[in-house]
Amino acid sequence: AAPAARTATGNPAEGDPADRAQKSSYLTTAQGGRLTTTDHSLRAGDRGPILLQDHHLREKITHFDHERVPERVVHARGAAAHGVFRANGAAKTICRAGVFDEGKETEVFVRFSTVLGSRGSADTVRDTRGFAVKFYTDEGTWDLVGNNIPVFFIQDAIKFPDIVHAAKPHPDREIPQAQSAHDTFWDFVTLHTEATAHTMWNMSDRGIPRSYRMMEGFGIHTFRVSNDKGETSLVKFHWKPRLGVHSLVWEEAQIANGMDPDFHRRDLADAIESGAYPEWDLGVQVLPDSKDETFEGIDLLDPTKIVPEELAPVQIIGTMKLTKNPTNYFAETEQVAFHPGHLAPGIDVTADPLLQGRLFSYLDTQISRLGGPNFAQLPINRPHAPVNDMHRDGMHQTAVHSGVAPYKPNSLDGGCPFFAGSDDAALIDVPVHVEGQATREKPASFEDHYSQPRMFYRSLSPVEQEHTASAYAFELAKCYEPVIRERAVKVLGNVDQGLAESVAAKLGLPAPDPVDLDPVTESPALSQVGREWPTDG
Ligand code: HEM
Numbered sequence: 049a050a051p052a053a054r055t056a057t058g059n060p061a062e063g064d065p066a067d068r069a070q071k072s073s074y075l076t077t078a079q080g081g082r083l084t085t086t087d088h089s090l091r092a093g094d095r096g097p098i099l100l101q102d103h104h105l106r107e108k109i110t111h112f113d114h115e116r117v118p119e120r121v122v123h124a125r126g127a128a129a130h131g132v133f134r135a136n137g138a139a140k141t142i143c144r145a146g147v148f149d150e151g152k153e154t155e156v157f158v159r160f161s162t163v164l165g166s167r168g169s170a171d172t173v174r175d176t177r178g179f180a181v182k183f184y185t186d187e188g189t190w191d192l193v194g195n196n197i198p199v200f201f202i203q204d205a206i207k208f209p210d211i212v213h214a215a216k217p218h219p220d221r222e223i224p225q226a227q228s229a230h231d232t233f234w235d236f237v238t239l240h241t242e243a244t245a246h247t248m249w250n251m252s253d254r255g256i257p258r259s260y261r262m263m264e265g266f267g268i269h270t271f272r273v274s275n276d277k278g279e280t281s282l283v284k285f286h287w288k289p290r291l292g293v294h295s296l297v298w299e300e301a302q303i304a305n306g307m308d309p310d311f312h313r314r315d316l317a318d319a320i321e322s323g324a325y326p327e328w329d330l331g332v333q334v335l336p337d338s339k340d341e342t343f344e345g346i347d348l349l350d351p352t353k354i355v356p357e358e359l360a361p362v363q364i365i366g367t368m369k370l371t372k373n374p375t376n377y378f379a380e381t382e383q384v385a386f387h388p389g390h391l392a393p394g395i396d397v398t399a400d401p402l403l404q405g406r407l408f409s410y411l412d413t414q415i416s417r418l419g420g421p422n423f424a425q426l427p428i429n430r431p432h433a434p435v436n437d438m439h440r441d442g443m444h445q446t447a448v449h450s451g452v453a454p455y456k457p458n459s460l461d462g463g464c465p466f467f468a469g470s471d472d473a474a475l476i477d478v479p480v481h482v483e484g485q486a487t488r489e490k491p492a493s494f495e496d497h498y499s500q501p502r503m504f505y506r507s508l509s510p511v512e513q514e515h516t517a518s519a520y521a522f523e524l525a526k527c528y529e530p531v532i533r534e535r536a537v538k539v540l541g542n543v544d545q546g547l548a549e550s551v552a553a554k555l556g557l558p559a560p561d562p563v564d565l566d567p568v569t570e571s572p573a574l575s576q577v578g579r580e581w582p583t584d585g
Contacts, residue, residue, distance in 0.1 A: 077104055078111070117382070118417050119167045122212055123178045126161035127260065127313040128381040129320055131370035133183060133330070139365035142281045142334055143273035144394035147185040148365060156368060157182045157428060159384055160260040160316070163195075164215055170309035172301040174255040174519065176246070179265030179287060180386040181368070184432035188474050190392040192285055193410075197254060198266040200351040201243040203494050205405015211236055211243070231527045238535040241497040242352050244543060248501045251519040253295035253512055259315045261326035262294040269388075269403040270348040272337065272396040274478050282335040282348055282398065284355060286362045290327040297515065298522070317373050327369045331362035341398065347493040351402045353500055380428045385414045393474045399482075401490070420444050498542045505544050517547055521554030533557065 069075055075083045083104055090102035098105065120126075137150025147154050161178035162169065177196040182189060201211050214236035217223050223230075237243040249255065257263045265287030274280045296304065304311045319326060333355055335343045342348060344359050374380035387410040388403060397403055415421055420443025423429055438454040453460040456467035508516060520540070524533045533555055541548035541560040549559040 077107055117419065120161075120417065121413060122163050123161040123180075124167045125165050125169050125171075126159045126178065126381055127316050128157060128159040128374055128384065129316060129370040130372040130374070131156050131158060131325070131368055133181075133366055133368045135366040136364065138363060139273075139332065140275070142275055142279075142283070142332075144276045145185070145190070145273075145392040146187050147183055147190060147392055148394075154186075155184045155432065156370075157184075157380070157384060158368070158370060159381060159386070160263070160312070164212075170305040171312035172256060172296055172304045174250060174298075174301070174523075176250060176255075177257060177260070177263055179263065181265075181287075182384065182386060182390075183392070185392050186433055187392050188433045189390045189429075189431045190395060191386045191388065191390040192267055193386045193388045193406075194265045194267045194285065194287070196257060196263040196265055197246060197249040198264075198268060198284075198286075198354045199245045199249065199500065200268055200402060201237070201246045202240065202402065203242050203350055203352055203490065204401040205403075205409065207240070208402075208405065208409070211240075231529050231532055234524060234527050234532045234536055235529070238532060238539050241539055241542075242494070244497050244539060245352050245501040245504065248504055248516065248543070251523070252504075252508065252516045253297070254293075255519070256296045256298070256301045257312070258294035258296050259291075259319075260312050261316065261319060262289050262291045264288060264293055265328065268351050269400045270335070270341070270398050272398050272478055272480075274394050274396065280337040280478055282337050282341065282343075283332040284335070286331045286333070287328040287368070288331060288362070288364075290329065290367075298519065316370075320370060320373050325369050325371050327367055329364045330366045330368060331364045333357070333360040333362055335360055342493070347491060349398060349400045349491075350494050351400055352494075352497070356503070379426070383418060383423070383426050384428045385410070385418060385423050385426075387411055387414070389475075391474050396475075396478050399480075422446070501543045505547055513547070514550075517550040517554065520547075520551045524551070524555060 075086055077083065086104065086108070089098045089105045091098050100106075133147070133154045133156050135148045135150060135152045135154075137148070139145075139148035140150065146152060159178065159180045161180070162171070162173060162175045163178060164175055165173060178194075179196050180191065180193045182191050202208065214232040218230060218232065237247045265285075267285030270282045270284055272280055273283050308314065316326070335348060335355065343355055346353050346355055348355070388397070389407045389410070391397070397407065414423055418426070421439070422442050422444045424431070424435075425444075425446050438456070440449060440454050451461040457465045459465055505513065505516065520536070524536050527533050527536075534557060537548050537552045537555070537557055538560050540551055541563050545560075545562050552559050
């Protein structure tokens with residue numbers, strides 16, 4: 049029969065190209081030429097070599113050869129789902145973003161991840177988990193790119209390559225896969241003691257979640273929001289799982305990893321498929337936008353610090369429900385591109401030096417990971433708000449732009465020649481006073497590396513404390529260099545003498561000398577800590 053036109057009515061191949069071939073009774077080349085076979089190469093005789101002129105063979109193998117894109121440099125292993133966020137209106141007094149209008153429903157895509165393992169690594173490792181939410185708001189996409197731990201390892205983005213190099217598998221043997229102990233990781237976090245709080249969260253039961261559905265999420269940084277009157281507040285975002293927070297103990301995690309390295313990924317997909325839709329409440333801690341950007345003495349620009357909920361309760365502003373698994377892992381989970389700079393009107397960044405660096409890094413990495421500057425055109429990344437940009441051309445451009453004058457003002461293309469600006473604009477609306485001499489110094493408050501890990505450790509139950517001490521000892525026992533183990537125990541002595549003694553005993557090391565504590569802050573004096581070894585951390 050004569051080949052039907054590509055889109056003719058009744059052609060079984062009509063429809064979404066994504067599944068056309070699987071449903072059709074015939075196959076074509078990428079150019080639409082029909083094929084006689086896709087199973088046999090063209091050969092010079094049935095025992096002869098394959099002929100270079102077999103275009104289908106070359107096209108098929110060439111396309112296959114390029115099926116992989118580079119995995120994310122961090123957070124390579126992930127699992128994702130679609131859902132909806134419903135606002136309860138409580139945020140409207142502080143934030144004008146339409147996503148927070150009472151009753152407003154906004155589609156979301158959420159990607160959970162481990163940080164350090166490669167794409168094929170196991171799920172139930174001891175590691176931080178990514179918790180990245182893309183809100184497809186009417187006013188442009190807003191990404192809340194957070195983690196399941198409310199503090200971060202470092203305070204300045206310039207250290208991010210260093211911590212990641214230290215925590216990724218050793219360059220010589222490419223082991224271990226994830227953040228189990230090894231010398232470079234422990235070397236880094238004991239020389240850069242700002243990492244003490246995050247490392248302690250990792251060593252606690254929080255380091256091995258039971259399920260993605262049972263994790264909290266945190267925006268970590270302080271964000272600046274503004275309301276309709278232009279009044280500003282500082283906020284910290286929290287996701288609270290309706291199922292509660294649950295962890296695996298180490299032995300369970302080992303068994304789960306051995307039996308099913310896809311344990312978390314399967315759990316999420318199975319739950320959604322069976323209709324047990326996971327839900328999280330989104331909450332904010334609201335803090336006054338004070339000149340010094342501190343709250344109760346806590347520096348809000350320091351991403352290694354939390355504000356305890358006793359001091360600033362989390363106020364619930366909406367609920368997210370995940371209701372649909374991705375149809376295609378590559379197209380959605382792999383190609384999604386989050387960015388902390390994707391903001392909606394009324395939600396703004398602060399000068400947290402870690403956040404500031406992130407604002408550069410994500411777009412930069414995605415240009416290389418997703419092959420050029422046009423990845424916002426990929427279906428999963430397409431905003432649900434109209435896009436009116438003047439970006440043109442570039443690798444993988446799929447839009448066919450009309451007109452001749454992609455600049456404003458212009459007098460050639462008809463319509464409105466001018467760029468009028470918008471009252472509802474996203475990005476840098478809040479006039480923030482900025483001054484100061486260029487300096488690489490950091491605020492003195494950034495030197496306090498121990499008060500918060502101490503608070504965290506002392507908030508744990510005795511069983512959780514024992515798990516944490518055991519995790520430190522288990523992981524540190526894997527370090528080859530005794531000096532690193534000894535230094536780690538000293539660092540813990542700055543946090544809690546009992547913890548340091550417990551870990552030291554498990555490692556067969558002498559207990560460290562107790563550190564003199566300031567009677568008011570119960571912290572070691574700043575001059576006393578972290579200066580026994582060469583570091584600028
Ligand atoms: C990816 C969170 C700090 C660079 C991610 C992802 C999350 C995340 C959740 C995975 C996104 C996804 O699922 O696709 C965080 C948090 C941070 C932090 C909560 C601190 C509070 C940083 C810093 C840098 C950085 C300081 C660099 C200076 C990256 C890069 C990726 C990434 C390059 C890969 C992005 C991609 O390929 O699409 N981060 N991150 N992150 N992060 Fe971060």
